[in-house]
Amino acid sequence: MDMTSREVRLPLDQVVAVLQDLNEFVVSLDRLRSRQGAGTADERTVGQFVDDWDVLRRLAQARYVIDVALVAQLSEEENLEIDALCEQGRFFGDRT
Structure with a gap:
């Protein structure tokens, strides 16, 4: 299948909701990585973010x-x- 010339339409409100979630995740994860690099966050901080911000459910909704x-x-x-x-x-977790 040639995917380069195909288009799929999505309702604008759904696209905006997905983009908002993705933007929050990208910015927040970047900040968390910076905090870890500076030593002000540990490995539990990312897990706490994923849980507190309901990241799994929100990404599943985007998918x-x-x-x-x-x-x-x-x-x-x-x-x-x-x-x-x-x-x-x-x-x-997959071995490559």
Whole structure:
């Protein structure tokens, strides 16, 4: 499947919500990394951030928003191809 010329539409409110969450995570994780580098945060700080800010649920919601759009707008074969590509990702704990 040629993905370079394909477009998938998403409702603007959902895109903005996903972008807001991603922006919060990127900025916050960058700040946490800086604090760790300066010695003012330890390894538990990132875990606390993930828990307190409900990062897992919010990222799962972002993935769901994108997945719903893909399922609605692409063929089953195309969605299976995308699923296979996603399974090739790097996952924490996997040995490479």
